[in-house]
Amino acid sequence: MLSIPVYKPSKHFVMHVNNTHEEKESLTKRKSTLGIRLFFIYLFCYAGFVAIGVFQYELLSIPVLGGLNLALAYGIGLILFAVILGIVYNYYCSRYEDEADQDTEVEKGGTA
Amino acid sequence: MIYDISYTALFFFFVFVGLVIGLSFYFGRKASSSSSYYAAGGKIHWAVNGIAFAGDYLSAASFLGICGMIAISGFDGFLYAIGFLAGWIVALFLIAEPFKRLGKFTFTDALNAKFNSRAITLSASVSTLIISVFYLIPQMVGAGDLVMPLLGLPHWAGVILVGAIVIIIVASAGMASTTYVQFLKGGLLIVLSVVLTFFILKNGLTLTPDFKGEKYHSFMELTPQVDNGKVTDVSGWEIVTQQAVGNKTFVKLSQNGVERWFDFTQDDNKPLLKETLTVTQLANGQQLYNGEAREKRRFYQVGNMSKIVVNGQEVDKTGPLGPFEFLSTLQESEIVRFLQVKFTDGSDQVSLYYPQVTAGKTFMLPGLKYKIGRDANLWSKLDFISLMLALFLGTAALPHILIRYYTVKTPRDARKSTILAIAAIGGFYILTLFMGLGAAVNGVLDVESSNMAAPLLARAFGAALFSIISAVAFATVLGTVAGLIVASSGAIAHDFIDIYLKRNLSDKKKVKAGKIAAFAVGIFAILLGMAFKGINVSFLVGWAFAIAASANLPAILFLLFWKRTSETGIAASIIVGIIASLAIILTSPTMWDRYGLDPANAIHQLENPALISFPLAVLTVYMFSILYPKRQKDTSLAAG
Numbered sequence: 001m002l003s004i005p006v007y008k009p010s011k012h013f014v015m016h017v018n019n020t021h022e023e024k025e026s027l028t029k030r031k032s033t034l035g036i037r038l039f040f041i042y043l044f045c046y047a048g049f050v051a052i053g054v055f056q057y058e059l060l061s062i063p064v065l066g067g068l069n070l071a072l073a074y075g076i077g078l079i080l081f082a083v084i085l086g087i088v089y090n091y092y093c094s095r096y097e098d099e100a101d102q103d104t105e106v107e108k109g110g111t112a
Numbered sequence: 113m114i115y116d117i118s119y120t121a122l123f124f125f126f127v128f129v130g131l132v133i134g135l136s137f138y139f140g141r142k143a144s145s146s147s148s149y150y151a152a153g154g155k156i157h158w159a160v161n162g163i164a165f166a167g168d169y170l171s172a173a174s175f176l177g178i179c180g181m182i183a184i185s186g187f188d189g190f191l192y193a194i195g196f197l198a199g200w201i202v203a204l205f206l207i208a209e210p211f212k213r214l215g216k217f218t219f220t221d222a223l224n225a226k227f228n229s230r231a232i233t234l235s236a237s238v239s240t241l242i243i244s245v246f247y248l249i250p251q252m253v254g255a256g257d258l259v260m261p262l263l264g265l266p267h268w269a270g271v272i273l274v275g276a277i278v279i280i281i282v283a284s285a286g287m288a289s290t291t292y293v294q295f296l297k298g299g300l301l302i303v304l305s306v307v308l309t310f311f312i313l314k315n316g317l318t319l320t321p322d323f324k325g326e327k328y329h330s331f332m333e334l335t336p337q338v339d340n341g342k343v344t345d346v347s348g349w350e351i352v353t354q355q356a357v358g359n360k361t362f363v364k365l366s367q368n369g370v371e372r373w374f375d376f377t378q379d380d381n382k383p384l385l386k387e388t389l390t391v392t393q394l395a396n397g398q399q400l401y402n403g404e405a406r407e408k409r410r411f412y413q414v415g416n417m418s419k420i421v422v423n424g425q426e427v428d429k430t431g432p433l434g435p436f437e438f439l440s441t442l443q444e445s446e447i448v449r450f451l452q453v454k455f456t457d458g459s460d461q462v463s464l465y466y467p468q469v470t471a472g473k474t475f476m477l478p479g480l481k482y483k484i485g486r487d488a489n490l491w492s493k494l495d496f497i498s499l500m501l502a503l504f505l506g507t508a509a510l511p512h513i514l515i516r517y518y519t520v521k522t523p524r525d526a527r528k529s530t531i532l533a534i535a536a537i538g539g540f541y542i543l544t545l546f547m548g549l550g551a552a553v554n555g556v557l558d559v560e561s562s563n564m565a566a567p568l569l570a571r572a573f574g575a576a577l578f579s580i581i582s583a584v585a586f587a588t589v590l591g592t593v594a595g596l597i598v599a600s601s602g603a604i605a606h607d608f609i610d611i612y613l614k615r616n617l618s619d620k621k622k623v624k625a626g627k628i629a630a631f632a633v634g635i636f637a638i639l640l641g642m643a644f645k646g647i648n649v650s651f652l653v654g655w656a657f658a659i660a661a662s663a664n665l666p667a668i669l670f671l672l673f674w675k676r677t678s679e680t681g682i683a684a685s686i687i688v689g690i691i692a693s694l695a696i697i698l699t700s701p702t703m704w705d706r707y708g709l710d711p712a713n714a715i716h717q718l719e720n721p722a723l724i725s726f727p728l729a730v731l732t733v734y735m736f737s738i739l740y741p742k743r744q745k746d747t748s749l750a751a752g
Binding site for chain 2: 028031032035036038039042043046049050053054057058060061066067068069071072075076078079080082083085086087089090093094097
């Protein structure tokens with residue numbers, strides 16, 4: 001049959017989401033605090049690059065790493081730093097989740 | 113640019129495009145037969161999902177546009193790579209998890225999660241439509257560029273071809289950008305980029321980039337007689353006319369009945385006439401390439417080095433280089449770039465490209481496109497900040513980008529997928545630096561469009577590599593265009609007609625409305641694709657990011673992080689974001705050029721609107737939320 005797939009996001013995307021996975025509020029809070037902190041760390045570095053470009057342009061041409069100028073080193077560095085922050089975020093979030101799971105088990109154990 | 117058809121390339125091209133489209137249909141059909149097409153996502157390994165994420169994001173714009181802009185403007189193209197990736201930080205750290213907790217997964221639904229307001233539905237569907245259209249333009253432009261060297265067709269034919277294929281696909285079966293297809297495309301794009309970078313480094317740098325026995329065109333330099341700043345005599349040539357454009361002078365000479373333009377320079381008091389490339393539009397509509405008809409093929413690919421310095425010594429070629437050596441050698445050397453000027457000569461319209469030697473040091477710094485160092489003024493600095501802001505905030509606000517985050521079963525896997533995607537995309541963006549620079553110095557550039565830098569570089573290394581890369585890029589365009597047309601026709605048919613107008617259309621009528629909408633959007637996209645020919649696709653994507661960042665992001669951030677945000681605030685912020693960003697784009701110098709006016713006379717000199725439109729939208733959501741607080745009745749999602 002000829003039919004156009006009418007875009008129904010709610011139908012398509014809600015079904016598969018694991019909504020049964022209820023998260024404790026304390027865990028949610030820990031994770032979002034971490035996210036916001038890491039975001040500001042990255043924002044600071046990113047804004048630093050833009051600020052150097054606008055206010056201290058000459059600095060960008062200084063050779064820093066293996067003959068590369070600051071612009072290239074900083075730019076490539078920002079890309080690598082995003083990956084590193086992502087890994088850090090994942091590591092701590094997973095740890096928080098494990099701790100929360102353990103707490104739940106302890107609670108369960110306590111009441112049983 | 114004038115292209116030959118390569119039948120080998122064509123063969124591989126059709127095989128690969130056929131394969132990708134075939135796979136899309138295969139998986140699409142398989143998926144639709146299961147209970148839910150996205151439900152399959154829950155069973156997909158996080159690593160596959162991560163690469164698919166990269167496949168979603170790395171549209172042809174990234175591959176064609178960034179490489180092209182690096183090839184033309186050096187480091188400034190890399191700014192896009194930096195910004196596009198940084199945007200993922202906003203998406204991962206601020207938006208993804210809270211969205212998941214809202215239980216809604218598209219902007220329209222998430223923005224409306226707490227209010228169920230018609231004003232929000234309307235404004236969000238308008239913003240989805242406009243962002244999709246602005247994202248469509250670069251895809252269509254890229255498609256037209258891709259088809260030219262493959263089929264030897266003009267740009268407009270390529271745009272129509274893509275538009276027609278996509279309309280047929282969307283209207284007949286719907287092309288599902290399934291996880292596996294995106295995985296394949298994303299994976300191939302990254303592997304091919306690694307291969308291309310390997311070839312570039314293995315080749316090293318050379319003053320004479322000849323490939324396949326095809327010699328790099330050596331541009332003529334003539335020594336004229338000069339009197340009082342005017343060229344008076346050139347042996348063997350007849351002087352036709354001299355024209356000053358800005359601070360440059362171009363001289364039209366004639367030999368054997370062919371008229372050609374030369375760039376007149378007087379560096380160190382040594383007068384020289386340097387050969388240029390020109391496309392002349394005659395009053396009768398005929399186009400001349402370097403003064404001759406197309407068929408004569410007197411138009412060349414460009415981009416070379418005029419001086420290579422290794423350890424303080426000038427050399428002719430370097431041989432294989434390591435990645436760091438490649439970059440640092442370029443920094444010490446000199447590159448010839450071709451700059452464009454347009455002027456009228458009698459009744460003829462002349463587009464002229466003249467060679468300009470650029471120090472590697474300058475090429476490897478920001479400032480050739482977005483002037484922030486020498487020759488900077490307030491506008492150009494604001495423009496640079498504006499671009500970086502739009503790229504940073506745009507990713508998370510694109511309507512389609514975060515969807516895949518929710519297709520993985522556990523939050524842990526979703527995070528791992530995203531981080532793999534960031535790593536893959538980041539790695540790819542670092543490779544674009546090498547591909548772009550490789551294209552700049554290997555004599556493969558098409559002066560008429562920067563978008564083909566990477567595929568044309570691949571062509572220099574072999575027809576097979578060229579056709580595979582073109583096919584992957586083309587398939588990516590098809591997939592992205594199909595997805596965007598489906599999304600925007602959905603915004604019209606579902607959000608607007610169904611929900612906003614509350615027309616309870618029967619399923620049959622809804623399908624019809626969707627088809628008509630898809631057709632209309634498709635035609636519109638084709639027209640825009642033709643209108644924007646020749647503009648770098650990353651630059652165009654930058655606009656889509658700016659609109660997304662202005663229209664969607666303030667609303668969503670306030671909704672997530674400020675309890676007093678009201679529905680009026682959200683709707684007003686979206687509308688203000690759209691209007692402000694659109695108004696600034698439509699009056700920008702680039703648009704002025706498109707209207708046929710002098711860009712220097714544009715109302716303002718800001719190319720990217722985010723710096724003004726984003727704060728304006730933030731202010732709007734704040735002010736309107738205070739002036740029109742939300743109603744007490746809060747159909748909070750916490751209950752659901």
